[in-house]
Amino acid sequence: MPTVTMIGGGQLARMTHQAAIALGQCLRVLAVSSSDPAAQVSADVVVGSHDDLSALRSAARGATALTFDHEGVPLAHLQALEADGVTVRPPSAALHYAQDKLAMRSRLAELGLPVPDFVDLAGDHDDARTRLIDFGERHGWQIVVKAVRGGYDGRGVWLLDDRDEALAVFDDQANGSVGLIAEQKVPMRRELSAMIARSPFGQGAAWPVVETIQRKGQCAVVIAPATGLPDDVAEQAQQMALRLANELGVVGVMAMELFETDRGEIVVNELAMRPHNSGHWTMDGAVTSQFEQHIRAVLDYPLGGTASRAPVTVMANILGADDAPTMSMDERLHHLMARMPDAKVHLYGKGERPDRKIGHVNIVGTEADSVDDVRERAERAASWMSRAEWTDGWDPHS
Amino acid sequence: MPTVTMIGGGQLARMTHQAAIALGQCLRVLAVSSSDPAAQVSADVVVGSHDDLSALRSAARGATALTFDHEGVPLAHLQALEADGVTVRPPSAALHYAQDKLAMRSRLAELGLPVPDFVDLAGDHDDARTRLIDFGERHGWQIVVKAVRGGYDGRGVWLLDDRDEALAVFDDQANGSVGLIAEQKVPMRRELSAMIARSPFGQGAAWPVVETIQRKGQCAVVIAPATGLPDDVAEQAQQMALRLANELGVVGVMAMELFETDRGEIVVNELAMRPHNSGHWTMDGAVTSQFEQHIRAVLDYPLGGTASRAPVTVMANILGADDAPTMSMDERLHHLMARMPDAKVHLYGKGERPDRKIGHVNIVGTEADSVDDVRERAERAASWMSRAEWTDGWDPHS
Numbered sequence: 182m183p184t185v186t187m188i189g190g191g192q193l194a195r196m197t198h199q200a201a202i203a204l205g206q207c208l209r210v211l212a213v214s215s216s217d218p219a220a221q222v223s224a225d226v227v228v229g230s231h232d233d234l235s236a237l238r239s240a241a242r243g244a245t246a247l248t249f250d251h252e253g254v255p256l257a258h259l260q261a262l263e264a265d266g267v268t269v270r271p272p273s274a275a276l277h278y279a280q281d282k283l284a285m286r287s288r289l290a291e292l293g294l295p296v297p298d299f300v301d302l303a304g305d306h307d308d309a310r311t312r313l314i315d316f317g318e319r320h321g322w323q324i325v326v327k328a329v330r331g332g333y334d335g336r337g338v339w340l341l342d343d344r345d346e347a348l349a350v351f352d353d354q355a356n357g358s359v360g361l362i363a364e365q366k367v368p369m370r371r372e373l374s375a376m377i378a379r380s381p382f383g384q385g386a387a388w389p390v391v392e393t394i395q396r397k398g399q400c401a402v403v404i405a406p407a408t409g410l411p412d413d414v415a416e417q418a419q420q421m422a423l424r425l426a427n428e429l430g431v432v433g434v435m436a437m438e439l440f441e442t443d444r445g446e447i448v449v450n451e452l453a454m455r456p457h458n459s460g461h462w463t464m465d466g467a468v469t470s471q472f473e474q475h476i477r478a479v480l481d482y483p484l485g486g487t488a489s490r491a492p493v494t495v496m497a498n499i500l501g502a503d504d505a506p507t508m509s510m511d512e513r514l515h516h517l518m519a520r521m522p523d524a525k526v527h528l529y530g531k532g533e534r535p536d537r538k539i540g541h542v543n544i545v546g547t548e549a550d551s552v553d554d555v556r557e558r559a560e561r562a563a564s565w566m567s568r569a570e571w572t573d574g575w576d577p578h579s
Numbered sequence: 580m581p582t583v584t585m586i587g588g589g590q591l592a593r594m595t596h597q598a599a600i601a602l603g604q605c606l607r608v609l610a611v612s613s614s615d616p617a618a619q620v621s622a623d624v625v626v627g628s629h630d631d632l633s634a635l636r637s638a639a640r641g642a643t644a645l646t647f648d649h650e651g652v653p654l655a656h657l658q659a660l661e662a663d664g665v666t667v668r669p670p671s672a673a674l675h676y677a678q679d680k681l682a683m684r685s686r687l688a689e690l691g692l693p694v695p696d697f698v699d700l701a702g703d704h705d706d707a708r709t710r711l712i713d714f715g716e717r718h719g720w721q722i723v724v725k726a727v728r729g730g731y732d733g734r735g736v737w738l739l740d741d742r743d744e745a746l747a748v749f750d751d752q753a754n755g756s757v758g759l760i761a762e763q764k765v766p767m768r769r770e771l772s773a774m775i776a777r778s779p780f781g782q783g784a785a786w787p788v789v790e791t792i793q794r795k796g797q798c799a800v801v802i803a804p805a806t807g808l809p810d811d812v813a814e815q816a817q818q819m820a821l822r823l824a825n826e827l828g829v830v831g832v833m834a835m836e837l838f839e840t841d842r843g844e845i846v847v848n849e850l851a852m853r854p855h856n857s858g859h860w861t862m863d864g865a866v867t868s869q870f871e872q873h874i875r876a877v878l879d880y881p882l883g884g885t886a887s888r889a890p891v892t893v894m895a896n897i898l899g900a901d902d903a904p905t906m907s908m909d910e911r912l913h914h915l916m917a918r919m920p921d922a923k924v925h926l927y928g929k930g931e932r933p934d935r936k937i938g939h940v941n942i943v944g945t946e947a948d949s950v951d952d953v954r955e956r957a958e959r960a961a962s963w964m965s966r967a968e969w970t971d972g973w974d975p976h977s
Contacts, residue, residue: 182909182928195600198620202597205908205926205938207620222596222605222622468921468943482913486921490888490943510603511580515880523866523884528603530580540603545866545888 182206183480186240188231189250190217192529192538193456193472196464197250198223200472208476211240218529219250234258241267246479248433249455252280253331270381270432270479271454278429279454283329283362292428294421295448297440298365302326306355313351313363317344320365326350329360338398340366367448369440373407374459375418378434378474378484379426386474386484387419388467393438393459397536400458402560403496405466406489408552411445418447425452434475436460458498458538463487465525465543466494491545495556497563499540501533506569513566517542524562540566580604581878584638586629587648588615590927590936591854591870594862595648596621598870606874609638616927617648632656639665644877646831647853650678651729668779668830668877669852676827677852681727681760690826692819693846695838696763700724704753711749711761715742718763724748727758736796738764765846767838771805772857773816776832776872776882777824784872784882785817786865791836791857795934800958801894803860804887806950809843816845823850832873834858856896856936861885863923863941864892889943893954895961897938899931904967911964915940922960938964 182205187194190212198208198219211227212220220226229236231254241247246268259273271279278285283303289296300316302309317324322344328337337359341347347363354361372395377387389406407415422437436457438450460471469477469485477484506513510528517524521544528540542562546555565571580603585592588610596606596617609625610618618624627634629652639645644666657671669677676683681701687694698714700707715722720742726735735757739745745761752759770793775785787804805813820835834855836848858869867875867883875882904911908926915922919942926938940960944953963969 182926199597199600202593202620203923203925204912205928207928220622222600224618224620224622224624226622477916483916483920485916488921514602518875518881518883522881523886525601527601528580530603530605 183245186244190219193250194219197472221530248479275429275431302361323366325364367440368443373439375422375437376460377422378478380478381481385423388487390415405462405494433478462494462496493546495559497559499566501537502568508569581643584642588617591648592617595870619928646877673827673829700759721764723762765838766841771837773820773835774858775820776876778876779879783821786885788813798856803892831876860892860894891944893957895957897964899935900966906967
């Protein structure tokens with residue numbers, strides 16, 4: 182059987198290893214430490230950094246394909262691996278767009294896909310400042326400044342609503358080595374995610390479009406499928422993601438994060454070319470999980486079915502609490518299992534730090550459940566696991 | 580988080596490791612070789628034999644609980660571990676009944692559970708031969724001779740239907756170190772399995788009763804739930820299994836294999852106190868898989884929901900073929916995925932030998948599917964994976 186190497190030993194690699202086991206494989210992981218979430222559970226771990234080309238080469242040796250649990254590998258290293266003959270999936274030419282928000286925005290605009298208005302803030306400081314002021318005035322200072330590279334889970338993203346604040350962020354950040362862009366803040370109803378997979382053969386597969394609920398700049402809850410989304414809009418989102426994956430030569434799974442605007446249109450926000458938080462619901466709620474699908478795609482296997490296995494599945498992230506609960510994770514798990522025998526808990530083996538993603542809960546609804554009920558249960562379960570308090574669940578009547 | 584050690588590195592341990600990952604754990608495995616199915620995929624492997632007390636002690640060190648993927652650990656070793664203070668689950672006092680068919684039969688009879696008529700063939704050869712002849716005559720020589728210990732997948736079991744054959748088996752086998760019993764061959768419609776779990780706290784949980792189809796003395800296909808089984812009979816089977824687990828102090832999952840007689844009654848055949856082939860369907864077809872449930876039970880967590888997630892799920896074993904196919908397992912998997920995007924394949928990382936269990940396929944049906952269709956697809960998928968021939972699927976019209 183083939184061997185897939187995944188660069189990065191986080192929870193995405195951990196869950197990909199679970200899926201690899203069923204396919205007769207063991208995921209090889211390049212992890213920074215042997216205590217990383219995936220390194221704790223895989224029999225095939227190379228310890229080293231994704232910044233270190235020799236570590237990347239060690240991890241790639243003898244592997245059928247090389248893939249990623251994050252976007253952090255320097256592009257030059259990916260190109261060097263490709264020159265070595267390593268099967269890098271997604272290839273550097275595609276991954277580039279997931280690493281560089283400016284390149285991504287420009288390419289999307291070029292392809293005629295709906296994107297928020299944006300402006301590049303690279304180059305001469307004063308010129309860029311002038312462009313920012315023009316852009317800000319045009320959008321009533323309802324803008325977002327973003328680092329072109331390296332942002333995730335709210336880092337490298339500044340949501341702004343006035344001129345002084347925006348210029349302060351710009352002046353503060355523009356001296357760093359990372360480029361910046363500014364984007365229009367799109368007036369929106371909600372955020373969506375269209376998750377798809379594409380194989381080198383060119384096969385595509387799309388899961389139902391989901392709603393994602395963000396808190397503190399990171400994904401907190403996913404409702405699958407997105408409730409009340411018109412079929413034509415859902416299909417448009419899926420088609421956009423499949424088309425883009427094809428245009429960019431993406432291999433593996435890809436999440437296209439979207440805004441549903443106040444007018445019911447969809448606009449592309451971000452891209453991730455790897456398993457993604459908005460796809461965790463598929464582990465229990467879809468015929469094929471995003472993790473199995475990613476392996477299938479990078480190995481050029483035919484893709485698995487993407488149908489939902491239930492009318493609704495809600496995923497809620499378990500986040501580290503501000504004040505670590507005195508009750509251990511193990512005890513919390515006992516209590517959760519006692520209260521909700523059907524909660525599907527996925528823990529990542531990570532230490533608890535405020536707002537850190539340390540696990541998630543999926544609740545798979547039945548025909549008898551309302552979406553609100555399923556969501557309330559998922560949020561209550563995740564909140565309990567985070568804080569050891571039952572009272573902080575989401576209130577559908579709030 | 581706690582650590583569970585499983586003795587034995589086969590496919591049951593491999594799939595238990597998958598389930599452990601979701602619970603924030605890594606399964607520690609005592610495997611005979613680092614190439615054993617579970618040792619290929621777990622980060623925590625002790626290489627050694629289940630016959631070797633010092634290896635057992637190494638594997639138990641620091642573990643929260645010790646459990647098993649087979650019945651092969653000598654009872655004296657289990658008792659020694661218990662004397663060391665190791666939490667052995669199921670405890671030796673219960674596991675004894677899964678290791679010794681005579682003790683099991685006697686205890687079941689004592690508890691008033693329905694068992695086939697049986698006779699102990701231990702002791703003086705001539706006396707035992709006389710008892711066998713009496714027993715055979717009484718049952719028209721429709722009998723089964725079984726080794727008291729160590730049999731599995733048809734080994735150590737002789738299905739007989741005439742006197743000369745029976746006596747030949749007896750004379751041949753009775754000289755070995757393993758005791759024998761003879762049992763009445765029960766005139767039956769089909770075989771069933773009642774899979775349950777029990778925690779030390781005393782909580783019990785039962786999955787729907789399934790039908791098992793045996794070929795060459797080993798499980799080939801499982802239909803979940805068993806079709807057309809009257810509710811009261813299904814409930815009786817579940818209650819029997821739960822009661823027995825309670826009486827014996829079983830901890831973990833337990834399979835009670837049953838005969839449904841020609842008259843629609845149920846009779847206990849065998850017991851297994853571990854994840855069991857008749858429970859593989861739960862990985863894709865039930866709220867909680869038998870593997871997660873086993874971990875929950877041995878750690879005294881509250882048990883997970885056991886409801887079916889679909890109207891029917893069929894499991895078919897992938898067996899090594901008599902003539903190894905020229906097409907590799909990997910190529911066969913490609914073709915299967917292309918034909919059946921919703922087939923759930925589970926491969927064990929084992930070499931192919933005739934009739935060896937090397938994987939299984941679950942097909943999860945929808946309301947639109949007939950049981951026959953789902954079974955036909957599962958058998959076709961498994962047959963393809965075994966032999967690289969599409970033509971050998973089960974024919975519902977045969």
